[in-house]
Amino acid sequence: MRIEIRDLQFSYPTGVQALRGISLMIESGDQVAIVGQNGAGKTTLVKHLNGLLQPTAGYVRIGDWDTKEHSVAKLARRVGYVFQNPDEQLFSKTVGVEVAFGPRNLGYPSEQVQRLVNDALGMSDLSDKTEANPYDLSATWRKMVALASVIAMDTDIVILDEPTTGQDAANVARIAHVIQLLQKQGKTVIAITHDIDFCAENFERVIAMSQGQILLDGQANEVLGREEILATTYVDPPQLTRLGKRLGFKTTVRNQEEFLAALKNDDS
């Protein structure tokens, strides 16, 4: 399902202009990371995708739906949104009930709800925790419950707001795995992240934002290699990209495989 954003502007009631003309096309099945300093407008932008915010000017289309013409509840069929802080979205007594809430609320028949819940729990490594109270789990597992409860809604588009904040290496790997599975299912995944190494290793397309505008948009290698421009929005290139630059590699590398290939071929 294509996302089309055209000349999007948004001002908060306080008068702060958070988005200053964004035009963007995201195709079905794209994996996109949005990076940039706090206040760049990243969260404001993605909140337009599920109708939590409405454009001051311009438009946002999710498939054939203009977000102005559809309620947040209806847009929830197409766009799932995982909050940065799981505690802002969890409220049920058990993990199973929590994860079933979304698809049940969308009115899916009970067999389908059960299947979606099982799949989402499996993908999120939660199958053995269905009876647990989310608040008895550690913060890392609560994050997975929040993720599963959105996945279970089976939306074509999944938005992740800072998925790796406060997570340890094991859970970051788990989240990366979920993103891969979503990609295989043909879902569009859009993540806001400060974790630039995570971004480099899991996303093919990177959008850098600054002051309500798009600074860079393109293939990950292309964007992550633009050190000077990224510095203006306080983003450091990934560790291995920096190391490659230091060693004088001609191509921009962004993960271990690319680094080692460049090292072997002596890409300097």
Next chain:
Amino acid sequence: MAIVNLQNVTYKYPLTDSPALQNINLQVNEGEFVAIVGPNGAGKSTLCYTLAGFVPHFFKGEITGAVEVAGNESSKSTLHEWVLNVGLAFQNPFNQISGAKYTVFEEIAFGLENIGVPRDKMKQRVEDAMQLTGISELAERSPYSLSGGQQQRVALTSILVMQPKVLVLDEPTSQMDPIGTREVFGVIRTMAEKGMTVVLVEHKVEWIANFADRVIALHDGQILMEGTPQEVLTSDRLIDKAFGISRYTSVARKAKELGLWKKNELPVTLEEAAQGFALNPTPLREKKAHHEN
């Protein structure tokens, strides 16, 4: 001289079966900077709470062994005595800020008011502390109008103004963006340079390698290993245990298998990695040099 001394500390939270900390023996010398790494659930925060006296005074539960700071024993002190020994900074500055004060200045003075410091001394101490952490210009702002990095620096300042003997930081940058992270580590660097005794829990291993005298790896409530940052952060024992490992370490480990990393020790930082990889004799580089000649 050890200012912190934990001997055989084992602790269980109320209503739990397995201990969150098991047989912890830990000495921290005056002026030392110790970093603690470990996966979620390893007991890092519990160890911070133990150092800060929240365990057992606030969380209750069952504790055995001895927790001593500057010659005082935690179990024989009250929590309000203990705050003068150990200051604890939380992950999220929101949890630290009192919510009872309208300005940053008042917020930082709050702890001093509680222990009855006279007004003129209080003003001086607050001003000195704000200068130290570089937030003097925020004095009249509301604590809630600040960015994450600024808020965390206010939280740190409100701890430092109490002049604790030991500063304990529990992942102080985990909720920060890159600017906030840099700001907060700037303050931590100042503290380290001033000779403050610091215990820092942190996932960002590249920062640890730049600061810490010693690193302790915690796993399943026990000390898995300790040593210099290089020794611990590049150890094979950390692999497959959900410890955060620097990309520089991982890539050099792989390169070493392929004969493309010549040094014995693995790198943690960009500098170390760049130096190590620069040792590789590269045929093409020689060819190019030859060609240019």
